[in-house]
Amino acid sequence: MSAPAKPRTSVVTCPHCGRRNRVPAAAASVPKCGNCHNALPWIADAGDDDFAEVAERSPIPVVVDLWATWCGPCRMVSPALEQLATERAGDIKLVKVEIDAAPRLAQRFEVRAVPTLLVMRDGEVIARQPGAAPVAALRRWLDQALQPKEGDKQ
Numbered sequence: 001m002s003a004p005a006k007p008r009t010s011v012v013t014c015p016h017c018g019r020r021n022r023v024p025a026a027a028a029s030v031p032k033c034g035n036c037h038n039a040l041p042w043i044a045d046a047g048d049d050d051f052a053e054v055a056e057r058s059p060i061p062v063v064v065d066l067w068a069t070w071c072g073p074c075r076m077v078s079p080a081l082e083q084l085a086t087e088r089a090g091d092i093k094l095v096k097v098e099i100d101a102a103p104r105l106a107q108r109f110e111v112r113a114v115p116t117l118l119v120m121r122d123g124e125v126i127a128r129q130p131g132a133a134p135v136a137a138l139r140r141w142l143d144q145a146l147q148p149k150e151g152d153k154q
């Protein structure tokens with residue numbers, strides 16, 4: 001057994017006011033800026049052991065970036081996803097998984113291409129995109145995945 005994981009945090013500069021904030025990898029609510037109270041971009045890394053906590057129990061939909069260090073297109077997609085996570089701060093969370101360090105997740109999500117991108121809501125995969133795409137295509141893909149289904153209450 002490994003030691004209990006310490007709560008992990010990262011430092012995020014607020015896009016609204018420039019204040020640097022500590023943001024936890026996992027939390028029950030969306031992180032907000034301590035200064036201006038706007039939602040902060042929420043970007044976290046996860047692996048086999050903390051994916052459930054960081055991604056499946058997220059209070060907002062999650063974009064999962066399954067990537068690898070040796071993958072060239074991943075280096076193009078990661079900044080595009082970070083841009084979306086910043087544009088949609090408070091609405092989506094970005095969770096990055098390095099698949100070579102997370103064999104159980106690679107198997108669970110049947111990753112055959114990197115990057116593989118997922119949208120998860122309440123722990124369920126609601127959209128999947130194998131391969132890289134430009135930011136405009138990713139934005140459309142995300143909008144489509146998250147649009148209310150017909151019959152949902154407005």
Ligand SMILES: [Zn+2]
Nearest residue numbers: 014017033036
């Ligand atoms: Zn702020």
